[in-house]
Amino acid sequence: MKELFPLKQVMGFVFSLVLTAVALSVVMFDMSFAMGMTILLITAFVQAMLQLMVFMHARETEDSGLILANVYYGVFIAVVTVFGSLLALIWGYM
């Protein structure tokens, strides 16, 4: 029976509920904008990785290396595009 019980998925589900609850705390409690955004960004990233790893089986096949490399590449480009645009248009703009 132990093999049949999807322990990993159940744990993942619980963990994603916890992450949702933490994200919800941003509107439930009074906190600064920066603090709220930091919590949201971190929980969103962890949540996305959790979905990919646990529920979309990104690490379970032979070619997981390729899948993860593509994911990391995408993350790199998203981060560079967003922060680069902010840098060019707002932070570094005189």
Add this chain to the structure above:
Amino acid sequence: MEFFERFAIPHPSPIIYASMVAIGITLLAIIAGLTFFKKWGYLWREWLTTVDHKRIGIMYLISALLMLFRGGVDALMMRAQLATPEAQLLDSQHYNEIFTTHGVVMIIFMAMAFIIALMNFVVPLQIGARDVAFPRLNALSFWLYFMGAMLFNLSFVIGGSPSSGWTSYFPLAGNEFSPSVGTNYYMIAIQIAGIGTLITGINFIVTILKMRAPGMKLMKMPMFTWSALITNLIITFAFPVLTVALAMGTMDRLFGTQFFTTGNGGMDMLWANLFWVWGHPEVYILVLPAFGIYSEIISTFAKRNLYGYKSMVASMVIISLLSFVVWVHHFFTMGQGAMVNSIFSITTMAIAVPTGIKIFNWLFTLYKGSIRFTVPMMYSLGFLPIFTIGGVTGVMLGMSAADYQYHNTMFLVAHFHLVIIPGVVFAMLAGLTYWWPKMFGFMLNERIGKWAFWFISVGTCVAFFPMFISGLDGQARRMYTYSESTGFGFWNMLSFVGAVALAIGFIIIVYNIYYSTRYASRDIGSDPWDARSLEWATHTPVPEYNFATIPEVDSSEAFWDSKYNGHKLFKGKLKEIHMPNNSGVPFIMSALFFVLGFSFIFSIWIGVIVSLLGICACLMHRSFEKDHGRHISLEEVEKTESELRGGK
């Protein structure tokens, strides 16, 4: 009548009326020809519905060549207008339209189509696959691109062409300064073609990662396949940015949103930013496949294996990452601070390093090689010095302080043409000549091809080197005329002479295709160049299933090893072969996209709704369709194989 007034050209001239007539006559001639020779059925069965990567490649190739001539005529008109001071050949509005369509057509509808044409034809053969991973999506890619291209070209005779540059910067491209539908054409035609390109990107990543012949590890792939993999990776990650930017621009123009406006919280510079977030990787999307082609050609005709295989791969991977972090160098003068400009200057100079590594690798491959001066090899050898000059002037432009001097002058125009023409056009012509025998079963005439090469390479230098000088003297790009006292006249006349030489070169290529089709020998075997990679291991013409038995590979030059080092490529027995079915849905769906795009451009909402419903119906049809492909029986495979080996 009011309904039809929107289709009128806002700024007509005899040239436009003449091309309306020419387009009408051409269409009629095509329809009449197809009917007279009873070719409609053939066209539908063999081409419009095909999912075969080789045929799709050839259709891409034909479209790319057509677009090359369309863009080339634009270029000639521009150079003719600028050849003398105060010329009256074109007025400013026409000149604006022509440089806009020249840029869009050449980059998006010519160069992209050309590289995808060669990738389509060659990559599945090089990795020993029967087709791409998703053959029907591949057909959809082509038809979306084709419909986008046709839609864009329609702008010339219906409604007016875009006139705000191929970069289409806001606020110039906004409704206030570009009230005609031209920029709608730009936004929507590129959007449709871009979706096709994005699908290609995903399709080829999966194909190359999943469908390689047994034994072909990643580090044993031929260099063109490596470059195709990296290119498609960049396509997949860069094109969504363009999709989003175009959607925002479309909404600004059609639905009154304020993303790129100067008031109401809009940010016009955001367009330039998003455009170049896509636009700079796009440069490498164009040039990396060219690098792959040169690698194949140089090692074939120097009769040596490629020097520094690993460093070639590593430099491409580094380029793919760095290409996403340099985009701000396209607008150093926009007003962001010195800190931002310094960061992007440094990344720009960094990207020259892996490119330099590749140049040295090719030089070391040539060193002590036994070089055969064939046409593809001559383009490759011509590429090295011209591209290096273009690239080094790019580093000059990349220094942000100095860029304030060069920005938006003809110096910039000279730089990017001297990068793109040797880096893309030479490579495409070299690749075309190199793979032509595999595609069509005969070789292009070498002597005529060399004439074309000399006209094109000398023409390139004569056309673009003078622009460095007139640019430094202060000639701005996109200026439709200038006074005699500026002294630009001589340099521009020289450029015009070069442009004419280029045109003659392309006409010679067309003549060469005609001449070789009529007179070239068909008895050339399957490996006329004594080449090194797998696409030459199958028959010419290539059977629809590519390889009767899947080859087994243990090096990056498996075919060379099988010829000279006793490697056995085909170990399996003949079996029946499973192939995908043809389908008309991609063509129909793309035609509906054409209607959708056209309706969007002219805000005909009923057309938008009807064509969207049609597109959804096509998607539904695909979802519920049961299509398990078809099987080519063993007898049929044996029969085809023995015929191709020469037995009847």
